[in-house]
Amino acid sequence: MSVAKKVALLALAASSASAFAFSPRAAAVSTRTAGGGVVVPPAGTFAKTSPSTSLALSSSGGAAEAVAEDDSGSNLAETLKVGSYFALWYLFNIGYNIYNKQALNALAFPWTIATIQMATGILYFVPLWLVGARKAPKLSGADLKTLLPIALCHTGVHVGAVIALGAGAVSFAHIVKASEPVVTCGANALLLGEVLPAKVYATLLPIIGGVAIASMKELSFTVLALAAAMLSNVSSSLRGVLSKKTMSGKKIGENLDAQNLYAVLTAMSTLILIPMMLAVEGTGFIPAFKAAVEAGSFTNKSLSTLLLLSGATYYLYNEVAFLALGKVNPVTHAVGNTIKRVVIIVASVVAFKTPMSTGSIVGSSIAILGTLLYSLAMNSVKK
Numbered sequence: 001m002s003v004a005k006k007v008a009l010l011a012l013a014a015s016s017a018s019a020f021a022f023s024p025r026a027a028a029v030s031t032r033t034a035g036g037g038v039v040v041p042p043a044g045t046f047a048k049t050s051p052s053t054s055l056a057l058s059s060s061g062g063a064a065e066a067v068a069e070d071d072s073g074s075n076l077a078e079t080l081k082v083g084s085y086f087a088l089w090y091l092f093n094i095g096y097n098i099y100n101k102q103a104l105n106a107l108a109f110p111w112t113i114a115t116i117q118m119a120t121g122i123l124y125f126v127p128l129w130l131v132g133a134r135k136a137p138k139l140s141g142a143d144l145k146t147l148l149p150i151a152l153c154h155t156g157v158h159v160g161a162v163i164a165l166g167a168g169a170v171s172f173a174h175i176v177k178a179s180e181p182v183v184t185c186g187a188n189a190l191l192l193g194e195v196l197p198a199k200v201y202a203t204l205l206p207i208i209g210g211v212a213i214a215s216m217k218e219l220s221f222t223v224l225a226l227a228a229a230m231l232s233n234v235s236s237s238l239r240g241v242l243s244k245k246t247m248s249g250k251k252i253g254e255n256l257d258a259q260n261l262y263a264v265l266t267a268m269s270t271l272i273l274i275p276m277m278l279a280v281e282g283t284g285f286i287p288a289f290k291a292a293v294e295a296g297s298f299t300n301k302s303l304s305t306l307l308l309l310s311g312a313t314y315y316l317y318n319e320v321a322f323l324a325l326g327k328v329n330p331v332t333h334a335v336g337n338t339i340k341r342v343v344i345i346v347a348s349v350v351a352f353k354t355p356m357s358t359g360s361i362v363g364s365s366i367a368i369l370g371t372l373l374y375s376l377a378m379n380s381v382k383k
Contacts (some may be wrong), residue, residue, distance in 0.1 A: 006183070008202065017164055040205060040305045042282060047221075054172035054177075055176075057333075063304070068210065072251075077289055080380045081325070081327070082134055082327045084327060085320055085327060086336060088316075089321050089322045089324045089340070090340055092313045092316045092317030092320060094343065094344055095309070095313045095317075096310060096313035096317055097165070097170050097344055097347070097348055098164065098348070098351050099118070099306060099313055100113070100310045101165055101170050101351075101352060102310075102332065102350070103306050103307055103310050104166035106228070106297065106298060106306070107285065107288050107292060107303075108166065108288070109281050109285045109288060110159070110163075110166045110167075111159060111163075111273070111277040111280045111281045112308070113162060113166075113279050113307065114158055114159045114162040114163075114273060115163070115270065115273040115274060115277045115314075116196040116307050116310075117158070117307075117310055117311035118269050118270045118273055118311070118314075119311070120262070120308060120312055120314070120315060121266040121270075121311065121315035122266065122267060124261075124312070124315055124316070125263040125266070129184065134259070134260070135255040135260075136255065137253050137254065137256045137260045137261075137264055138254040138255060139253040139254075139256070140253065143253045146250075147243075147252070147264065147268065148157070149242050150239055150243055150265065151265050151269050153234075153236070153239035153242060154265045154266075155235075156232065156235030156238075156269075157232050157235040157236045157239060157270045158232075158233030159230070159231075159273065159276075160228045160229065160230075160231035160233075161173065161228070161232040161237060163225075163227035163231075164176070164224075164225045164226075164232065165227060165378060167222050167224040168220050168222045168224075168226075168343070169220040169225075169348070169354045170223065170226030170345070170348035170352065171223060171348050171349055171354055171356060171364070172214070172220055172221065172360075173225060173228075173346060174228075174341055174344055174345050174348075175211060175214045175367055175368075176211060176226055176229035176230065176233070176357065177208075177229055177232065177346070177365065178207060178210070178341060178364075178367040178368055178370070179203060179211045179230075179238055180233040180371075181203075181210065181232060181370075181374040182204050182207055182208060182373055183208060183230075183233045183234050184236075184240065185200070185201065187234075187237040187240075187241045188241060191241050192245070193243070196378075197206075197381055199380075200378060200381060201285040202377075203374040204370070204374065205368055206369060207367050207368060207371060207374065208295065208363065208370075209363075209367075209370075210363045210365070210366030210367025210368070210369075210370055212236050212363070213359055213360075213362060213363030214359070214360045214363030214364045214367060215363070216361075217358070217362075218358045220354065221318075226238045238365075258326070259300075259322055262318060262319070262322065266370040289303065308335075324336070332339075335372065337371075337375070338368055338369075341371075342368060345364065376378060
């Protein structure tokens with residue numbers, strides 16, 4: 001199958017999910033903000049346990065209008081719809097982690113690969129804007145200035161994760177990423193003065209302990225992988241804090257729903273990454289690409305396909321994540337996110353035959369359980 005067909009199928013799957021999400025019934029059960037602006041929900045409205053890079057930003061605010069289901073058939077259709085969102089979310093996420101690791105194994109240029117992946121998303125959402133399938137956002141210079149700090153954090157989330165995934169095992173990077181709630185609590189306390197109940201802080205103990213155990217017993221441990229994963233965690237937490245401080249209750253531009261906001265941040269992050277990539281890695285990627293092809297491991301087409309698929313699955317798993325998480329309550333989201341992390345770790349271990357020590361398995365299990373307890377505790381606080 002050609003690269004164009006593979007990417008087209010991925011885009012079709014996400015676009016089909018988007019079409020479902022914006023059907024009349026789906027629109028009726030959503031919450032809206034007058035004028036189409038984005039209002040950031042309170043911190044923790046969406047649990048923040050994924051590396052991966054979906055934003056805690058949503059089109060919300062105003063009065064939610066509940067619509068009763070007409071019959072059991074409608075309930076079944078809604079269940080199937082949500083199930084398809086989660087299936088695509090997991091599928092794209094697993095695909096991204098595998099394609100990304102394969103690309104990094106072939107080419108040790110994480111900054112360049114991160115830039116290519118970020119830029120690939122532009123090939124998805126710009127055509128949607130041009131053909132009118134999705135309304136293009138309208139932003140002023142002041143709007144872009146407001147979004148710039150958030151885009152910088154978005155850049156740190158992605159490049160930190162890519163470096164971590166290249167420097168160590170996929171499973172280890174995701175174990176460290178499970179500690180993001182610890183960073184989030186610290187950032188909220190320092191920058192927003194938010195103090196949470198003791199039961200929430202208590203759930204951080206198994207996260208810290210589990211990551212510590214897993215790090216000590218991890219067979220593929222590297223300081224770079226740990227530091228880069230923590231950079232991604234810090235950037236993700238700051239992104240949420242800055243979003244709440246700078247955007248909460250404000251109308252930013254026109255047509256800036258959650259998906260368009262993610263698209264705008266993707267475009268801004270691409271522009272940020274290009275000079276950073278050149279400063280750190282220069283143009284060494286080009287001769288390395290040619291050397292990999294000359295070595296016989298890849299053809300020009302197969303290596304280009306690998307890079308493009310890593311970028312396509314990166315953008316699309318975030319796109320579908322918005323659709324999935326917008327249709328379920330926080331508890332379901334927390335459980336789904338926890339299961340997703342387990343599935344990715346297992347899939348990466350199987351795909352790359354990465355050995356995990358008993359201590360690493362125990363530590364990762366404790367840390368992931370801690371993230372679930374944290375999400376559930378945060379949800380109970382908000383009730």
